[in-house]
Amino acid sequence: MNGPDLSTRPALSRACLEARAFQPIIDALTAHVALLDGDATIVGVNAAWMRYADANQGHQADYGIGLNYLALLEGVQGCVPGDAKSEEDTLIARQVAQGLREVLSGRREKFQLEYPCPSPTESRWFLVTITPFPHPGQLRVVVAHEDLTALKQAQETTLRQTAQLAGAFSSTVDAIALFVEKRDPYTAGHQHQVAVLCERIARRMGLDAARRHGLVLGAKIHDIGKIAIPADILGKPGRLSPPELEIIRSHPETGYDILRGIDFPWPIADMVYQHHERLDGSGYPQGLQGDAICLEARIIAVADVYDAITSHRPYRPARPMETGLCELMNGRGRLYDSEVVEAFIAVMQTPEKAQQL
Ligand SMILES: [Fe+2]
Structure with a gap:
C-alpha cells in the first residue's frame, strides 16, 4: 500500500485553507501525516508526507490535498511506482479503509495497523494510526504513517x-x-x-x-x-x-x-x-x-x-x-x-x- 494517485485534484476547499493553521505543528512530526475532513477528504499533509511522496511516487503538486482518502485506498497501487497492486496491498488498503470509516462514524476511537511496504532495495514496515481530533464545526481525522523499519530490523536481529x-x-x-x-x-x-x-x-x-x-x-x-x-x-x-x-x-x-x-x-x-x-x-x-x-x-x-x-x-x-x-x-x-x-x-x-x- 502506498500514497494516493494524485493525478486529478479539485480546487482547494475552505477546510484545506483552515488546515494550514496546523502546518507548523504537523511539519514537526517525523510520521507521514495527512489531515482529513469528516468526509475523508485530504485537507492537509505534512512535510514528511511530501518528502515520502517525492521519493517514492515522483513529485506531484498538492500531494493529494482535495482528494478523498477512502477513494484513494480503494484504488491503491503497489508500494513502488509502476508496481501492480498485490493481493496483500489490496487487503491492507481494505482494512485501513474499514478502520477509517469506523473512526469517521465514531464507532472506534482509534485505528492502528502495522503493514509491510517493501521497496526494491529493502523490506520496509509502517504503522498507520487514524485518530479523530476536535475541530470547531466539523470532525477532523489525522492519518499518520510511521516508519517502523528500523524497529522491525532490530527485532529481527534480536530474534536471530x-x-x-x-x-x-x-x-x-x-x-x-x-x-x-x-x-x-x-x-x-x-x-x-x-x-x-x-x-x-x-x-x-x-x-x-x-x-x-x-x-x-x-x-x-x-x-x-x-x-x-x-x-x-x-x-x-x-x-x-x-x-x-x-x-x-x-x-x-x-x-x-x-x-x-x-x-x-x-x-x-x-x-x-x-x-x-x-x-x-x-x-x-x-x-x-x-x-x-x-x-x-x-x-x-x-x-x-x-x-x-x-x-x-x-x-x-x-x-x-x-x-x-x-x-x-x-x-x-x-x-x-x-x-x-x-x-x-x-x-x-x-x-x-x-x-x-
Ligand atoms: Fe540422577
Missing part, C-alpha cells in the same frame, strides 16, 4: 541472536552431556533417553515450546554431578556400601554447584538439584515436598525412574517395561506427580516417533 544463543546453549549442553557419559559408559545414552521422554511428557502436558526446550536441556545434563564421582564407584558391578551410596547421592548437589553460576534462561540448576526429590519429602538431597519441587524436576524424575528401571545396569540386567510402569503407578501422587505420570502413561500408549533433540 536469540536463536543463535539458544543454539549455543544446546551445543554447550550436548558437549557437557557427552563428557559426563564418557566417564560413565554404563549409563551412556541415559540422559538423552530421559530428555526424549521429558519432551514427550511435556508436550502431552501442553507446556509451551520455550519451556520444553529448557526442560530438554536440563534433562540432558541432569546427572552432570556424576563427573565428581570416582569411576570405580560409578561402574561398580556389585552392591554399593553406605559410604559409596552417600557419594552417589551427592551428584544432584554437585550438579547444582556446577550450574548455578550459569545464567540460563531456564531453571536448569534447580532441575538438576531436584531431580531425585519426591512429592512426600522422601527424596534427596533437600527432602523437598509437593510444589516446592519445580515442575521440570518432577517430569525428569518420572522419566529418570522409568529409564533407570528399564535399562541395563552394571549390577543388574534391564527390567521389563511393566516393572517401570508399576513403579510409577504405585508411587503416583505419593512419590511422583500424578499429572506427570498420567501424561507419561498416555505417551507410552501412543506410537513413538523418532525424535531429534
Whole structure:
C-alpha cells in the first residue's frame, strides 16, 4: 500500500485553507501525516508526507490535498511506482479503509495497523494510526504513517541472536552431556533417553515450546554431578556400601554447584538439584515436598525412574517395561506427580516417533 494517485485534484476547499493553521505543528512530526475532513477528504499533509511522496511516487503538486482518502485506498497501487497492486496491498488498503470509516462514524476511537511496504532495495514496515481530533464545526481525522523499519530490523536481529544463543546453549549442553557419559559408559545414552521422554511428557502436558526446550536441556545434563564421582564407584558391578551410596547421592548437589553460576534462561540448576526429590519429602538431597519441587524436576524424575528401571545396569540386567510402569503407578501422587505420570502413561500408549533433540 502506498500514497494516493494524485493525478486529478479539485480546487482547494475552505477546510484545506483552515488546515494550514496546523502546518507548523504537523511539519514537526517525523510520521507521514495527512489531515482529513469528516468526509475523508485530504485537507492537509505534512512535510514528511511530501518528502515520502517525492521519493517514492515522483513529485506531484498538492500531494493529494482535495482528494478523498477512502477513494484513494480503494484504488491503491503497489508500494513502488509502476508496481501492480498485490493481493496483500489490496487487503491492507481494505482494512485501513474499514478502520477509517469506523473512526469517521465514531464507532472506534482509534485505528492502528502495522503493514509491510517493501521497496526494491529493502523490506520496509509502517504503522498507520487514524485518530479523530476536535475541530470547531466539523470532525477532523489525522492519518499518520510511521516508519517502523528500523524497529522491525532490530527485532529481527534480536530474534536471530536469540536463536543463535539458544543454539549455543544446546551445543554447550550436548558437549557437557557427552563428557559426563564418557566417564560413565554404563549409563551412556541415559540422559538423552530421559530428555526424549521429558519432551514427550511435556508436550502431552501442553507446556509451551520455550519451556520444553529448557526442560530438554536440563534433562540432558541432569546427572552432570556424576563427573565428581570416582569411576570405580560409578561402574561398580556389585552392591554399593553406605559410604559409596552417600557419594552417589551427592551428584544432584554437585550438579547444582556446577550450574548455578550459569545464567540460563531456564531453571536448569534447580532441575538438576531436584531431580531425585519426591512429592512426600522422601527424596534427596533437600527432602523437598509437593510444589516446592519445580515442575521440570518432577517430569525428569518420572522419566529418570522409568529409564533407570528399564535399562541395563552394571549390577543388574534391564527390567521389563511393566516393572517401570508399576513403579510409577504405585508411587503416583505419593512419590511422583500424578499429572506427570498420567501424561507419561498416555505417551507410552501412543506410537513413538523418532525424535531429534
Ligand atoms: Fe540422577
